[in-house]
Each structure stands twice: as C-alpha cells, then as structure tokens.
Amino acid sequence: MSNTHIPKDVLHEIWWKAAGRCEFKGCNKPLYKHGVTLDKCKISEYAHIIADSENGPRGDKELSKALAKDPKNIMLMCPECHKYIDNEGKDKYTADVLFDMKKKHEDRIARLTSLCEDLQAHAVTYGAKIGNHQPDLSFHQIQDALLPNFYPVNDIPIDLGGNWPTAKEWDEYWKREVENLEYNCKDKILDKIDRWEYKRIALFSFAPMPLLVKLGTLLNNKHEVEVFQKQRSGGWRWLQEEIHTDYIINRPKYTQSVPVLVLSLSFPIAERIKKHNPNASIWEITIDTPNPDFLKSKQQLYDFGRQVERLLDEITKASNNHPLHLYLSVPVACAIEFGRVWMQKANCPLKIYDLDKQVDNIDRLAITIENKE
Structure with missing residues (x-):
C-alpha cells in the first residue's frame, strides 16, 4: 500500500478522467456505490503503475520517486483489481500493459462524454398562398414550433419556393412546379446535406396536395x-x-381493375371518386369522422405512415405494379408522409389527381411519379 500523500487536485483529475470507474480492462466497475447494497460509498483506490517505492510492484530506482504524484502514473481501481495487479498479477501486468489500459479507458471516457445530444434542425419551408390564406412561415413561428425539442441551425429557413395554379395554366403549372421543386431540393438540400454538420430537417409546408406528395418522395425516409x-x-x-x-x-371486392387509392381524412371524398371511376378497384384510408383538424399529434402522423406502408405493399402485389391513381383529402403533413413512405423501387408508380375548382370542379391528373429502374 502506498504511503505517498497524493494532492487533492491530482486525485480529482484521476477520478474524473476515469469517470469514477475501475480502469482495469474489462472491469469498468462503478466506484461510487456498493456492489451488493447499492448504497452510495467510495470504494475507489489509487493504484500506482510504477510503484512509488523502487521495491514495490513495478518499482524503478529512478522513476518511482519522480512519478509518485503524477496522475499519468496512477490508475483508479476497485480494491479487487488493485490487489490483483500488485500481487498475483504483478508479473503478468507490466507497467506498459497498465499504461495502455489507463490510456484506452480514459480515451473512451473522453470520447463518450464529448458526444453532444443532437437537437439541431435545418428549417425548410415550401409554401404557397391558397385562396386568401397566406401561411405564416416566419422564423418566429418556426422557432416556436421547434422549441424545446429542437433548435434551428439558422435564423433564415431554406425556402423551396411554391406557387398556386391559375385557371388557364393547369398542365404548365404542374410541370413547372415539379421542375422547380426538384431543382430547389437538389440545389439547396440534397447536394449539400452530406456536408452539413447537422442533417436533421424540420419541414414546414402549405401547398397543393400533389406537390406535397412529390416533396415527400424527394425528402424520403432515407x-x-x-x-x-x-x-x-x-x-x-x-x-x-x-x-x-x-x-x-376499405378494400375493393375485386382487385384486378385499375387501382385507385382514396385518402379521405379531411373530408369524405370516396363517393365522388367512385362516381367518376365506376369500374376501378378502389381502396380507401379514412377515419370515423373525417375533418381537416384531426391531425394534432406526431403519433397520429407516425401511425398513418405505417398504415400507408402496409397498404401500398398490398396494392402493389394485388395490382401487379400497375400505376396507382391517387386522390387526396388530407392534412398537409399526411400528404408529405405519404410521399416519404412510398418506395420508388418497390411500390406502384403514382398518378396523383387534384380537384380543379377553378375550371370545372372535377379531379384532374396533376403529377405522375414513375418508379426508379
């Protein structure tokens, strides 16, 4: 047992570098509680690697005195491991072996305790004025939504644009908006995300349903x-x-016709779709009372995504991978989540429709999303 008086600051340094655990390789026992009763107590011992006496374990005529109070020469150990290395194990566990143990233990502790909880998020906005409604995508609103679970990386969100169609440019509008969305996602996010220190995205969107599905396929579950x-x-x-x-x-009786999927969560639209697709195989996801304000919890959105995953797999198998005609009346987050869980290689191609109230109040094809080869 050492007779050297080790200064308190040295003892403190040894303790916190070891994180209060035995530094003998494979032990890692916590030294601040009893192993049986779990009562709080101090069971640590300070073991010299090169003994503070030349006649002690691993002692050295020149180094013992010089390193007697050096924290680099002292290991934090439980009584069992300390007794072992100074007695039965003194020949097996040389100074070099113990120095290596101490370094690896303290390097591991330093590495683990340097890990920060990643709570940063890049705010991304995609929005358009809908009628007289202009979505508030201000930084104040975004920050309020993120805190306290997440923190914005920058005070200027990444803006992906977004416009609303006019009555005279249906086909041109969807083509242009898809191209703009693909370009902006690639230029502002996908080409850069590998170089971001924080890779989490916080997405705030308010736009036509087909474009929200498209956005979800771009910012998918990868x-x-x-x-x-x-x-x-x-x-x-x-x-x-x-x-x-x-x-x-709600599943169709016969699945061999043109596959149609209706999402009736905000409003019940299945009857309207059936009227215009009398011979189709119509599948539907709905709730007891569809309403535009039902989505209030992340758990609801998560549950929706899992239902969509399973149903898309079922429809793909039943329809032999024929294009799926999609009609949506859902909260915006559900439209995005649908796109995020749709698998570009495994699921049916999508033909997404939107209701054109400005022209003739019918559902018209807006966007087609193909599979990846």
Missing part, C-alpha cells in the same frame, strides 16, 4: 425529417399528448 402540421390555433407546434387514431381501410 433522411431524418421532422414534418410539422399547421394547427387551427395558428401555429405549427404539435400537441404534446400522444394521440392515436384508428385508421380505417
């Missing part, structure tokens, strides 16, 4: 994306409660 939903209260903050929704799946 990326970490937190999707937010505009609430009736005016903000984008999710409610804290974990609300669950029982999604209802």
Whole structure:
C-alpha cells in the first residue's frame, strides 16, 4: 500500500478522467456505490503503475520517486483489481500493459462524454398562398414550433419556393412546379446535406396536395425529417399528448381493375371518386369522422405512415405494379408522409389527381411519379 500523500487536485483529475470507474480492462466497475447494497460509498483506490517505492510492484530506482504524484502514473481501481495487479498479477501486468489500459479507458471516457445530444434542425419551408390564406412561415413561428425539442441551425429557413395554379395554366403549372421543386431540393438540400454538420430537417409546408406528395418522395425516409402540421390555433407546434387514431381501410371486392387509392381524412371524398371511376378497384384510408383538424399529434402522423406502408405493399402485389391513381383529402403533413413512405423501387408508380375548382370542379391528373429502374 502506498504511503505517498497524493494532492487533492491530482486525485480529482484521476477520478474524473476515469469517470469514477475501475480502469482495469474489462472491469469498468462503478466506484461510487456498493456492489451488493447499492448504497452510495467510495470504494475507489489509487493504484500506482510504477510503484512509488523502487521495491514495490513495478518499482524503478529512478522513476518511482519522480512519478509518485503524477496522475499519468496512477490508475483508479476497485480494491479487487488493485490487489490483483500488485500481487498475483504483478508479473503478468507490466507497467506498459497498465499504461495502455489507463490510456484506452480514459480515451473512451473522453470520447463518450464529448458526444453532444443532437437537437439541431435545418428549417425548410415550401409554401404557397391558397385562396386568401397566406401561411405564416416566419422564423418566429418556426422557432416556436421547434422549441424545446429542437433548435434551428439558422435564423433564415431554406425556402423551396411554391406557387398556386391559375385557371388557364393547369398542365404548365404542374410541370413547372415539379421542375422547380426538384431543382430547389437538389440545389439547396440534397447536394449539400452530406456536408452539413447537422442533417436533421424540420419541414414546414402549405401547398397543393400533389406537390406535397412529390416533396415527400424527394425528402424520403432515407433522411431524418421532422414534418410539422399547421394547427387551427395558428401555429405549427404539435400537441404534446400522444394521440392515436384508428385508421380505417376499405378494400375493393375485386382487385384486378385499375387501382385507385382514396385518402379521405379531411373530408369524405370516396363517393365522388367512385362516381367518376365506376369500374376501378378502389381502396380507401379514412377515419370515423373525417375533418381537416384531426391531425394534432406526431403519433397520429407516425401511425398513418405505417398504415400507408402496409397498404401500398398490398396494392402493389394485388395490382401487379400497375400505376396507382391517387386522390387526396388530407392534412398537409399526411400528404408529405405519404410521399416519404412510398418506395420508388418497390411500390406502384403514382398518378396523383387534384380537384380543379377553378375550371370545372372535377379531379384532374396533376403529377405522375414513375418508379426508379
């Protein structure tokens, strides 16, 4: 047992570098509680690698005195490991072996304790004025929605643009907006995200449904994306409660016709779609009482995504991978989540429709999304 008086600052340094655990390789025992009773107590011992006496374990005529108070020469150990290396194990565990143990333990502790909890997010906006409604995508609204779970990386969001169609440019509008969205996503996010220190995306969107699905396919589940939903209260903050929704799946009796998927979550639209597609195989996801304000919790959105994943797989198999005709009446976050879980190689190609109230109040093809070869 050492008779050297080791200064308190040296003892403190040894303790915190070892994180209060035995530094003998493979032990790692916490030295601040009893192993049986779990009572808080100090069971640590300070073991000299090169003994502070030349006659001690691994002692040296020149180094013992010089290193007697050097924290680099002292290991934090439990009594069992300390006794072992100074007695039965003194020949097996040389100074070089113990120096290596101490270094690797302290390097591991330093590495683990340097890990910061990643709570940063790049705010991304995609929005257009809908009628007289202009979405508030200001930094103040975004920051309020993110805190306290996440923190914005920058005070200027990444803006992906977004425009609303006019009555005279239906086909031209969708073509132009898809091209703009693809370009902006690639230029502002996809080509740069590998170089970002923080790769999480916080997505705030308010745009036509087909474009939101397209956006979801671009920012798919290969990326970490937190999707937010505009609430009736005016903000984008999710409610804290974990609300669950029982999604209802209505399947067609016959699955060999043209596959159609109707999402009736905001409003019940299945009857309208059936009227214009009398011979189609119509699948539907709905809820007991469709309404535009039902989506208030991230859990509801997560549950929706899992239902969509399973149903898309079922439709793809039943329809022999024929294009799926998609009609949506859903909250914006659900449209994005649909695109994020749709798999470009495994699922049916998509033909997405939108209701053109400015022309003749019918659903018209807006966007086609093909599979990847």
